[in-house]
Amino acid sequence: MTDTLFRDADLIELGDLVVYHGSLTDLHGLWLAFPCQCGNCKLLDKLGLPSVRFMLADPWGEEPGPQCVRRKSVTRSKASS
Numbered sequence: 001m002t003d004t005l006f007r008d009a010d011l012i013e014l015g016d017l018v019v020y021h022g023s024l025t026d027l028h029g030l031w032l033a034f035p036c037q038c039g040n041c042k043l044l045d046k047l048g049l050p051s052v053r054f055m056l057a058d059p060w061g062e063e064p065g066p067q068c069v070r071r072k073s074v075t076r077s078k079a080s081s
Contacts, residue, residue, distance in 0.1 A: 022073030
């Protein structure tokens, strides 16, 4: 039941396949989403400030992905359902 609730709410879980549609137009497309681990995001998390950002990884391992991606810049892929 919990898995269904996550899917219905369109929440992004660790390793979900997402479509990036943010400001870096040359990187639009499919990526795997992970919590961002850069220094700024770690500090914000440590301070308890709500800033959900993602680090995106290429599913095929061919190119580096963007970091500090805002939640509104990604949509969970229907392939993750």
